[in-house]
Amino acid sequence: MSPQLLIVSPLLVPLFAAAVCALFWRRPAVQSWISLAASGTLLGVALSLLLQTADGTILVAQMGGWPAPFGISLVIDIFAAIMLAITGLMALAVGIYALGPGRPGRDRAGFHPLYHSLLLGVCGSFVTGDLFNLYVWFEVMLIASFGLLVLDRSREQIDGGIRYVMLNLIGTTLFLASIALLYGMTGTLNMADLARVVPGLENRGAVMAVALLLLVAFGAKAAVFPLFNWLPASYHTASMPVVAIFAALLTKVGVYAILRVYTLIFSGDTGWLEPIFTVIAIGTMVIGVLGAAAHYDVRKILSFHIISQIGYMLIGLALMTPLAIAGSILYIVHHIVVKANLFLLAGAIRQHGGSYALARLGGLWRTVPLLGLLFLIPALSLAGIPPLSGFWGKLAVIQASLAAQAWILAGAALVVGLLTLYSMIKIWNEAFWKAEPVPHPPVRWARGERVAMYLPIVALAAITLTIGLYTEPFARLSIDAAHQLLDRDAYIAAVLTSQGAIP
Amino acid sequence: METLLALAIGVVVATSVYLFLSRDLPRMLLGFVLLGNGVNLAILLAGRIGPMTPALITDGETLAAHAANPLPQALILTAIVIGFGLTAFALMLALQAWRRFGTLDAESLDAAESIDPAVLAPASSALPREDAR
Numbered sequence: 001m002s003p004q005l006l007i008v009s010p011l012l013v014p015l016f017a018a019a020v021c022a023l024f025w026r027r028p029a030v031q032s033w034i035s036l037a038a039s040g041t042l043l044g045v046a047l048s049l050l051l052q053t054a055d056g057t058i059l060v061a062q063m064g065g066w067p068a069p070f071g072i073s074l075v076i077d078i079f080a081a082i083m084l085a086i087t088g089l090m091a092l093a094v095g096i097y098a099l100g101p102g103r104p105g106r107d108r109a110g111f112h113p114l115y116h117s118l119l120l121g122v123c124g125s126f127v128t129g130d131l132f133n134l135y136v137w138f139e140v141m142l143i144a145s146f147g148l149l150v151l152d153r154s155r156e157q158i159d160g161g162i163r164y165v166m167l168n169l170i171g172t173t174l175f176l177a178s179i180a181l182l183y184g185m186t187g188t189l190n191m192a193d194l195a196r197v198v199p200g201l202e203n204r205g206a207v208m209a210v211a212l213l214l215l216v217a218f219g220a221k222a223a224v225f226p227l228f229n230w231l232p233a234s235y236h237t238a239s240m241p242v243v244a245i246f247a248a249l250l251t252k253v254g255v256y257a258i259l260r261v262y263t264l265i266f267s268g269d270t271g272w273l274e275p276i277f278t279v280i281a282i283g284t285m286v287i288g289v290l291g292a293a294a295h296y297d298v299r300k301i302l303s304f305h306i307i308s309q310i311g312y313m314l315i316g317l318a319l320m321t322p323l324a325i326a327g328s329i330l331y332i333v334h335h336i337v338v339k340a341n342l343f344l345l346a347g348a349i350r351q352h353g354g355s356y357a358l359a360r361l362g363g364l365w366r367t368v369p370l371l372g373l374l375f376l377i378p379a380l381s382l383a384g385i386p387p388l389s390g391f392w393g394k395l396a397v398i399q400a401s402l403a404a405q406a407w408i409l410a411g412a413a414l415v416v417g418l419l420t421l422y423s424m425i426k427i428w429n430e431a432f433w434k435a436e437p438v439p440h441p442p443v444r445w446a447r448g449e450r451v452a453m454y455l456p457i458v459a460l461a462a463i464t465l466t467i468g469l470y471t472e473p474f475a476r477l478s479i480d481a482a483h484q485l486l487d488r489d490a491y492i493a494a495v496l497t498s499q500g501a502i503p
Numbered sequence: 504m505e506t507l508l509a510l511a512i513g514v515v516v517a518t519s520v521y522l523f524l525s526r527d528l529p530r531m532l533l534g535f536v537l538l539g540n541g542v543n544l545a546i547l548l549a550g551r552i553g554p555m556t557p558a559l560i561t562d563g564e565t566l567a568a569h570a571a572n573p574l575p576q577a578l579i580l581t582a583i584v585i586g587f588g589l590t591a592f593a594l595m596l597a598l599q600a601w602r603r604f605g606t607l608d609a610e611s612l613d614a615a616e617s618i619d620p621a622v623l624a625p626a627s628s629a630l631p632r633e634d635a636r
Contacts, residue, residue: 132578139585146592150599158599159614162528165593169535170523172589176582177542183575184549233616 007061007074009045010084010123013038018116028107032099035112039095043088050081056484058491060498068496069193075129075495078481079329083126083256086336090248091119093460097344098241099452101351106239109151117144125253129495131179131189134257142168145250148242149234160237167230171220178213192495195264195488211266222254225283228307232291236299240347247306248340252332255313262317263485277318282412285311289419296358298346301423308416309335315397319404326482327396330475334389334467341378341460348453349431354440363436372432377461383421389467508548515541528597528607539586543579550575
């Protein structure tokens with residue numbers, strides 16, 4: 001396959017899958033197979049892209065054959081390739097899980113076309129090298145997520161959907177407004193070209209205003225403090241495979257955009273950004289974990305933990321050192337795997353215990369000990385217990401904060417880790433350990449449902465263990481990606497001099 | 504001209520913020536439509552208004568030096584299409600909410616928060632069976 005075709009294939013595969021699934025609207029069985037095949041292909045394509053970029057090459061394609069600052073560039077560096085690979089992995093895992101309980105209703109409502117449209121938006125956001133194009137991919141992702149969120153059309157989904165939709169509409173319009181202001185100042189929207197032009201602008205005040213407006217737009221997407229309210233108000237209403245893919249990818253696209261834009265475009269005038277990021281990171285970590293401690297519904301607890309973990313990912317930007325950014329990247333990878341797995345497990349807990357409410361659950365350790373064991377791996381990893389994957393992510397960001405003498409940041413990260421352990425133990429005690437409050441009839445599985453439910457859970461738990469026990473390749477990749485993110489000149493040169501035209 | 508347009512954008516955005524502060528869902532949606540239009544005007548202004556010559560070229564010619572900037576128009580067109588889709592979806596959602604709940608007042612929409620009374624009570628292992636139902 002030609003390298004240019006490989007760069008666009010993370011977009012072509014989900015686009016094609018969404019279109020074909022929509023054509024087979026009345027044949028859910030056909031849709032599922034196409035969906036699984038496409039997710040597998042996406043993973044394969046992403047892994048081969050990761051292999052090609054791992055040595056530090058930046059792959060660039062110019063759409064429509066227009067040279068760099070005029071057309072839309074697609075750029076894949078190590079960070080983008082890592083995110084694509086993890087997206088492919090999640091697409092496959094959640095795609096298999098979606099074959100489990102609740103499948104007929106989901107399939108009738110059009111799960112598969114929407115699922116691949118969502119993946120298209122996510123992959124597009126990772127691949128693009130143009131700010132306006134990033135806006136378009138955000139919207140593709142958003143409109144697909146609207147549809148997925150209200151898939152069952154139940155009362156609480158409609159209500160949760162309204163909250164989610166209103167907040168995100170405002171967030172993306174602010175993104176568009178900051179694009180308008182930036183275009184007015186620079187006359188370009190290509191990210192590499194912006195990175196070249198923006199540090200030389202005379203009017204620093206205007207640059208600062210645009211940078212902060214972008215931070216509000218991306219921050220609303222990433223659910224950072226104080227813009228996180230839409231997430232716990234809506235995520236718990238959706239069906240489990242949908243929440244799992246949302247939790248894994250949507251907020252992380254916001255984090256990716258923040259990392260990309262603030263290391264590339266606005267990194268010239270640092271100094272005033274770091275204190276802002278420090279406050280946001282600490283606020284996000286603390287508020288998220290306290291919200292989780294106050295709730296007694298598995299889905300709500302896990303939703304608040306998404307917010308809390310976003311704080312750790314922002315530590316890299318609060319410090320701007322290579323180690324801290326590498327820690328953030330490692331943390332994103334670990335978090336996506338673990339968080340999606342916890343939501344998949346929440347679905348399994350619901351299947352066995354009949355509820356998401358901790359008060360109604362109990363006795364699962366006696367009836368399904370395997371589920372308890374599988375729950376412990378991501379739960380303890382989320383809290384950062386060695387030797388699981390979360391430990392290394394936390395170690396990297398805390399070590400970086402200590403090296404930068406950011407004592408408050410390091411202290412907050414440690415305390416929040418402890419409180420995370422508290423809520424995970426709360427779920428464990430209530431759902432698995434305590435006596436069963438109401439006798440629950442044994443679960444009836446349709447054919448193949450049990451395999452579809454447990455296969456992705458076991459696979460993701462195995463990946464968590466792999467990252468934990470064999471950390472070296474993951475850590476080295478994160479460090480390479482961080483160095484590449486901080487080396488702005490190489491990115492600019494790679495995009496602006498590239499000849500890789502796609503007619 | 505630029506000052507006038509800037510003032511107009513300011514008025515449109517201020518009106519949309521006022522509408523967003525309402526508790527009525529349709530008003531909030533109107534606010535979103537207005538905000539979208541304000542931002543589109545801002546993009547137009549960002550592309551330097553003034554020249555009226557269309558940015559068209561025929562065979563063998565080059566673009567006239569004082570032609571209008573075509574890029575903001577392309578951006579606005581994209582943004583209008585996207586905004587239309589989002590508004591259509593939000594309107595359908597509001598219609599569904601009206602049919603299900605009989606109200607569009609943000610204060611009284613609370614189906615997502617009140618799922619299960621047992622969820623809100625602190626869980627305890629000594630929960631009596633008849634309470635759990």
